[in-house]
Amino acid sequence: MINVAIKYSRQRQEIKNFLMTRKDHPTADVVYMNVRQQFPNISLGTVYRNLTLLADMGEITRLRLGDGVDHFDADTSPHYHFICSKCGQVIDLKMNNIDSIVDIAGMDFNGEIQGHITYFYGICGDCRETVTQ
Amino acid sequence: MINVAIKYSRQRQEIKNFLMTRKDHPTADVVYMNVRQQFPNISLGTVYRNLTLLADMGEITRLRLGDGVDHFDADTSPHYHFICSKCGQVIDLKMNNIDSIVDIAGMDFNGEIQGHITYFYGICGDCRETVTQ
DNA sequence: CTAAAATCAGTAATCATTACTGATTTGGGG
DNA sequence: CCCCAAATCAGTAATGATTACTGATTTTAG
Numbered sequence: 001m002i003n004v005a006i007k008y009s010r011q012r013q014e015i016k017n018f019l020m021t022r023k024d025h026p027t028a029d030v031v032y033m034n035v036r037q038q039f040p041n042i043s044l045g046t047v048y049r050n051l052t053l054l055a056d057m058g059e060i061t062r063l064r065l066g067d068g069v070d071h072f073d074a075d076t077s078p079h080y081h082f083i084c085s086k087c088g089q090v091i092d093l094k095m096n097n098i099d100s101i102v103d104i105a106g107m108d109f110n111g112e113i114q115g116h117i118t119y120f121y122g123i124c125g126d127c128r129e130t131v132t133q
Numbered sequence: 134m135i136n137v138a139i140k141y142s143r144q145r146q147e148i149k150n151f152l153m154t155r156k157d158h159p160t161a162d163v164v165y166m167n168v169r170q171q172f173p174n175i176s177l178g179t180v181y182r183n184l185t186l187l188a189d190m191g192e193i194t195r196l197r198l199g200d201g202v203d204h205f206d207a208d209t210s211p212h213y214h215f216i217c218s219k220c221g222q223v224i225d226l227k228m229n230n231i232d233s234i235v236d237i238a239g240m241d242f243n244g245e246i247q248g249h250i251t252y253f254y255g256i257c258g259d260c261r262e263t264v265t266q
Numbered sequence: 267c268t269a270a271a272a273t274c275a276g277t278a279a280t281c282a283t284t285a286c287t288g289a290t291t292t293g294g295g296g
Numbered sequence: 297c298c299c300c301a302a303a304t305c306a307g308t309a310a311t312g313a314t315t316a317c318t319g320a321t322t323t324t325a326g
Binding site for chain 2: 272273274275276277282
């Protein structure tokens with residue numbers, strides 16, 4: 001029997017639990033800081049390894065928003081993100097899917113387009129207030 | 134007089150010239166390899182510094198496609214890119230702009246959306262042929 | 267032609283992430 | 297309930313892209 005056992009360690013549980021409590025798409029380092037409150041001896045390598053594992057299993061999503069650090073999201077439903085150019089915070093956008101652009105993109109292309117990555121940037125509400133005042 | 138002189142060194146000239154001859158969005162390392170044929174003593178740091186300078190001046194575009202390396206494009210006109218999940222090559226897509234999605238994204242958002250980044254992924258024509266055979 | 271400022275080559279430092287290693291934990295079978 | 301092979305861990309070293317520093321060289325306005 002081919003048994004690719006996945007042993008769900010307490011550390012991995014806690015990492016996923018923590019991610020599920022957050023809507024701000026933390027980085028590996030933020031996850032590490034917080035999970036350490038439950039597991040003081042957890043290693044940053046363990047955090048990275050489990051984030052990668054969870055992402056590969058499809059239980060979380062890895063976000064690459066071009067700011068040099070990976071962000072992670074426990075909400076795996078398809079949705080879009082906004083990243084503030086000033087403070088760097090990542091916010092969910094409430095908008096419908098635009099998968100149709102994949103068809104548009106594929107019209108004059110000889111390869112196979114499987115999907116698209118889209119994110120938006122600008123100044124978030126908090127930072128705009130600060131600037132105005 | 135406030136004179137923020139920009140001295141256009143031969144190295145910077147050559148880096149931009151090289152980029153203009155290429156349509157495949159090279160990485161800093163590829164630029165380095167090639168420019169070294171004209172300037173054998175050029176330093177990788179010089180390549181990085183000038184690529185960043187040129188991008189800041191708007192003469193080239195820096196592409197962050199989530200593959201862990203920055204790509205550079207001398208074509209600064211707005212257009213979209215496809216990155217092959219198999220071989221990693223980056224290809225220009227011939228499609229119209231979809232800036233209208235910025236309006237859609239901003240409809241239920243209290244910040245200021247200034248733009249969007251979109252790229253497509255899948256299997257390029259070359260790799261698809263290889264698989265089929 | 268001169269000199270201040272920009273730029274360079276070379277190298278060291280940074281930073282996020284991944285890989286390695288020997289010890290510990292997990293969970294299915296007995 | 298216990299055993300043990302496999303998975304996972306903590307700790308640490310390595311990697312790889314990019315940036316920062318430094319003293320020498322190049323550029324260009326005057």
